[in-house]
Amino acid sequence: MRLLRFFCWSSLAAFCGLVLSFSGAFLYLSPSLPSVESLRSIQLQIPLRVYSSDAKLIAEFGEMRRSPIAFEDIPQDFISALLAAEDDNFANHYGVDLTSLMRAATQILKSGQIQSGGSTITMQVAKNFFLTSERSFSRKINEILLALQIERELSKNEILELYVNKIYLGNRAYGIEAAAQVYYGKSIRDVTLSQMAMIAGLPKAPSRFNPLVNPTRALERRDWILGRMFSLGRIDQQRYKEALAEPINVSYHVPTPELVAPYIAEMARAEMVGRYGSEAYTEGFNVTTTVPSDLQLAANTAVREGLITYDQRHGYRGPESRLPGMTKENWLTELSKQTSLGGLEPAIVTGVEKSGIMVLLRNGEEHAVAWDSMKWARPFLNTNSLGPRPQQPADVSQIGDLIRVQPQDDGSLRFVQLPAAQSALVSLDPNNGAIRALVGGFSFEQSNYNRAAQAKRQPGSSFKPFVYSAALDKGYTAATLVNDAPIVFADDALSQVWRPKNDNNTFLGPIRLREALYRSRNLVSIRLLQDLGIASTLSYIERFGFDKKDLPPNLSLALGTASLTPMEIAEGWSVFASGGYKTEPYLIEQIEDRTGKQLFNANPAQTPTGIAQRAEQNSTIQLSTGDQPLPPEPVLAEQIIDGRTAYIMTSMLQDVIKRGTGRRAMALGRDDLAGKTGTTNESKDSWFSGYNADYITTVWAGFDQPESLGRNEYGGTVALPIWMSYMAAALKDKPSHLLAEPEGLLTLRIDPHSGRAATPDTPEAYFELFKSEDSPPPMGEFEPGTYIPGSPLPADELAPIDLF
Template structure:
């Protein structure tokens, strides 16, 4: 009886095992005979051709811009640091080098977890993730998972483990518009892979699971939690020691700003180049790995950017605090309060060094603010001076600093934080090689992130007195000389069609009687300039401007031409002043030196016209020489003297320019074969202030 019972049990077990075996065999036959042939070909991985973005560099090989569908820096697996690989393997696929594409042990654990509560735990290997990233969606569906398994087997049969890992390291999406770990290292930390610390490697390794939730730039706390999980896993599997684990946990995370991944602030340069390259190569420009070498040099671009930034901020400080950017209601519940602050600050446009914060406490002697990272910062003493009007008891509600106010703070080096504001005034700077036209530096505005409008190439503004040298050059061509005497006395001109009398005035309101042409230009005398233009002839002078590349219809054919009432761009002014610098030759500005393909082969190169080619002469050498001597007097003892003294330069020639009611401020000049133009003004033209002049505004 017992024997019969045992035989029945054994028979049943054998039958069940046979059924399971038949089912497995059937599934395998179905999988390899039906499903596997239907999966897409894997040419995309066996013949991997990643989309490489357009990259733009300075002449000294500093990256200044990147444009493309996918931001990617391809890195060979042999060049990936060992600990970086181990960080990924620890959290994603510890048995990667042991399984054949599917980790059945991990898959079984995932099935158990999923049966308990839905598809909550993944069993995907790195090979399966490669299959998904190249061919499939991220949906957690049975059909997609089966195809993923089939593709994983195909990939494992076609590629080595290192080749598969190389695909993963270069193809995976990492957030912040970055694909692959090398690009992510630059985007998040401003570093190459080999420069990363263990903590930074762990941070990157944790991102692929959820590039939004674990993005350290957007969700620093969640990213930190994920990083700790990666580090703990690395320690548990023996990839790092306990000491390395502790040190990495304690390391503070410093996430680079979106612009720190580039070597210098040349956003306006990069955008100009992008437009030129796309015009030539169309949409292919964004994917074929083109490298564009510009004529810009990092040191000069840095100096130009810092100068524009410094002058604009100084002007803004002189003209007072305008009040908070906005106000929000601060909930009393801590979690809601934190979310309200984060949401408000994420919505504020970023500007280099001008950090948006929310005021949490405000008093006449102490203001506390909170930044996006949740840090509380106390500001007191002299660092509240700029915003003092907003702390007064009788301040207007729109101006008052109170809890919930959104303001900006900044600091110099390790100095305490101070309350500042985003300037409203605009500015521009451009420098060219006066002999070839090659750009040396270009800053199209205060901050590209705040305004993409390039004032160097797009802003048509009144040049004011910076236009006078061209009127004086026309006079020289008519036979006048720097020693010619001109009367500096009140001048009343009858208006056209019996209109009101026009009486031009000197900026200082004074008259000096008989003065030389040289003196009149050096001191930017308006009345002598109008008299000179009347003697030369407005039509002659108007036509003469064409020699310098100015647009005729942008300038009046009347006596106000002497006061610069027409319109020019800073780039036009730079090209025009280059003619005085180089002895009379017109140059064509250019920005791109060469273009290389992904293999490094030069496929396009700019060949500037021969230096000082006589065919490019537009002005008699004697005329250019005399104007040059007059412009040097402007900077020695005239309106530009104070500014050039601040620069500690004795070799500069140039001219300041201030338009009527100080709406525009200019300085145009040159030295050492470089011509430069600086401009400042409001986009919606209005006075910069009664005590503001081109000599102080633009330099």
């Protein structure tokens, strides 16, 4: 009895001591514990996602892959698997499972070190949200205290939802929805029971039980969880056996963009970081851009095929490297170091036959490449010279050559090489400045330098319309005669002489302004600028959005020697396409937060046409949703040039396509296209800008380090085919669309030789557009000695002038 009494009192004392110790710890630590209520408003890190205007994913930015899921959307089988693996008594305890803690304490006593923490799911929530992963008794006591508080303030469902969305599950996947996407490429709602058990096994040790890294251990863990589910009565024997028999079937699924638009993605990312800083990557913003997927795909294809076509005209530069005498395994190792660039896949030649070659791809498969796709590969000698035509595949490739192939729609492979030249394309909506497509180079993986927005190059003759527009606003007309004749400028101080010339070294004498533009006569542009005055013309051209420091303050400006990006050229040209209104290019249409709440809706300055179109779209949205907030009041864009000037310029630029340097575009079979080629000295830059009332599109092509594109390579041979490919797709099935003729214009019959109103018997007379106040008088009505704007300048005005 005495011994029993001693044991009882000792046990009571130990229990009281434990209670007192725990109470003391609680009183000591409680003031420093965080508020559990904050869990209700916790903001989990969610990546930034960028979408096209038709809701196709373009890119995802952020260190953590996470897609939060509501408790109601979690499959019951997964909850059962998770509880079987982590906390099968979750429904019954109050945050702490004494049995698990005692088991953990026993392990410490036996081994002398912490082996398991005995943590419940609630305790893991406390640790994941509020504590560190440090293994110490003080941290464990904090964890217990927090778990008890969490259980008092949150429901079991809320605790589980927090847990499954927070936990790290390997391969940058945070939360079960992200894990299902990473390992199986589908939602947690769509994976099988076996796959749910595999995911449920990851929280304990994401690296040790990772099915991609340790499939054997992952399989053991999965089977153990399935066994626990069966023993706990969560699944029947048939489902248990079927799940055990299922193979792992796991592979790494990178979030695959639905639309390849890396330059667009990078521009959107940079703008979001500018708006929100580092929070752009973690706050779950969803960004909708102005870019429709079909137009972007058309732009991608146009640029890539245009560059490949140009590149093949100039011959084959040989394989990227030669790897003869190696085993297939060695070749695969080398191929694993290569990446796909612009859709061109790396391959190693494994066989050369009369019908073509055999190549090894990165996935280990061997495919044939037909001889017909190789016949273009004449040896490259220099930009203007090629070697003899190949007669057989052996003249082009050898075994061990590392080459590029392009998969075709029918499954075949085409023999290609990475283009050395680059290109950029920008397409805008002239009515509001929305970017509809943008490509900054052949391949973003090859170079993320965005040539569309960053590369400043000389636009050549594609800049001339701005000078012609200045002339039309200063009293010139499309029928004004200007002398296309030699002219010499000198700078005595520098002993420099400039003798500008036309590209074909011919001179046509007095020529109408319309004809001078579609024939791209350099001497006419120079005389126009000389007559208008450089200072006043620079001020005029600045209205189009150009920075004055990029515009040379001399007569070379007339030939397009400014330094401008394709985006700036497209922005300037949009004034002609919009009827004289200045709009600003923009990319982001809408920003939503993680809950779908709209944080930003673009309200760009628009033309009257754009405002009408936006009003129609908004009314459709209102009818379909009923609860959308009212859109902001539209902003009218500034009209920077006379609408009649824009209309006449469009008419003149249509002639560039109908009978000038852009005639190739007639193949599109449309009557609403206007545009202009541009080629700089030695063909270092190739341009084409063109439009109708729906799209203004600018294309540039050239080398990053300026060098000649080659003899007979011009804006009409390199840039124009790319523009045509894109516009053919963009305008497919769309009706002809040009701006309506504004008031204040006249159409008169003109004498082509004098530019004056024709008499009824004038031969070869034609109809021309004029502003009502600028219509020319008939023959014989000019006073003697009157200077007609645009007519050949008097001899004394052709004296040498300062150029620099």
